Amino acid sequence: MIGESMTWMQAIVLGIVQGLTEFLPVSSSGHLRIVSEVFFGSDAGASFTAVTQLGTEAAVLVYFARDIWRILVAWFRGLFDKELRADHDYKMGWYVLLGTIPIGILGFVLKDEVRTVARNLWLVATMLIVFSAVIAAAEYYGPKKRGIEQLTLRDGLVMGTAQALALIPGVSRSGGTISAGLFLGLNREAAARYSFLLAIPAVVASGLFSLPDAFEPAGEGLNASGPQLFVATVIAFGVGYAAIAWLLRFVANHSMYWFVGYRILLGVLVLGLLATGVISAT
Template sequence: MTWLEVLVLGLVQGLTEFLPISSSAHLRITSEVFFGRDAGAAFTAVTQLGTELAVVVYFAKDIGHLVAVWWRGFSTPMVRITDDYKIAWLVIIGTIPIAVLGLLFEDQIQTVGRNLWLVATTLIVFGLLLGLAERVGRQQIELRKITPKDGILLGFAQAMALIPGVSRSGGTITAGLFLGMTRPAIVRYSFLLAIPSVFAAGLFQLPDVFAGDGPSVLQMIVATVIAFGVGYATIAWLLRYVEGHSVYVFVWYRVGLGLLLLAALSTGRLAAT
């Protein structure tokens, strides 16, 4: 892997991880278009450590509070009736689907799941679903009002992002809007929900990313640091953006990119695998 490839993909990861446009799809497409090969699911998983570290730093105070409340809940009954205690457990519960499905379908995710025909289709289909959710969602429910059932549904929505093109944040935002949550609430929850699964996946895939003609340790560190810095800025921007804007711009972008990708595949300008 060349240094240009490492720098470009680290930048792409940081820019796209938190937007509902699928970072894994963008890494897959960028790798194929500009470098003629697939960087691989392992590279994606490990660079996500950088963007998730940005979440931890950005929300350090909130995360520390939730962890402390969750821990105190084991010994203090009064803590168990608080909204923060419930949210901490919902993050844990919501992580279970992606952990189980990720282990069950690991081989498919790293092979057939990265076919560009599938990526183009999921970009369009889940983009349209995001637009529909924005249109019909009541957007009345704040984060503290979500139920355990909501947490499980949002966990399965996040698990759909195992397929490149769906988007981790896109899946949870779509499901959250359908459930009636406000945009700021579901975006914030999607950040928190991703932390356990992304760190686990990144650490699990560390040995695979250096196999074959993959990046060196130094290259991987640089790509992850770039993803961290750009991802941190993207978090701040997205939280401000969703407070006063719809998600339709991401819908149009997803559909446009998916159609462009289908055209490139149909004319033979890109290979699907």
């Protein structure tokens, strides 16, 4: 069954939602699924989500351009000079690459499930609430003593594995990685910074992989045109850039409990709308 065409207003609104929520521990894919269903009565789809995430990841590339360039240079130099391999930036390059493996493997194996059953709103709302407990526990029990310069390979692999949980809408990529970082003893800002860097390979690969499906939609739900996808992605870039700066300042001085409370309220609200038949789960 062919879905309905997305309007320009829908594309703009969803682009803003993507930019606002990608880096916050509240699940951007979950929010896109909820907003598109509640306000537009249909699902924008996993491919739309993946492609617009290219905009927010472009924001990461711009915001952290100096850090990324420094890491890349150190990594390439270290490949050919053993004496440079003690440099933290060289190690960081490997941490990001190796930490990306879990979500890369699981994303490929479970790609069909991620686009179908995982987008059921009962599951999304439930994960918003359930994973709130994980974030709260990380905030409460995490020592939060180590900075980004003290990141280890073990930290990178554990946080990379936690990132793979974000394949389930409602969990949150940043929520999973930041929580894992807090449990490991990283402070909030260090966990958030590595979370941003770790997301780059996985999200860019996912977005590029989803481009054919997004530009040639054939399923149910909202189908965006090429120009609409482009505009939504550009909007996600601009809003996402501002969100990065805000989140880094926020987590440096505030706890994660603010996001926990928001997630629970939203999850309960969506469950109520589903239970009363106001919105459909699929």
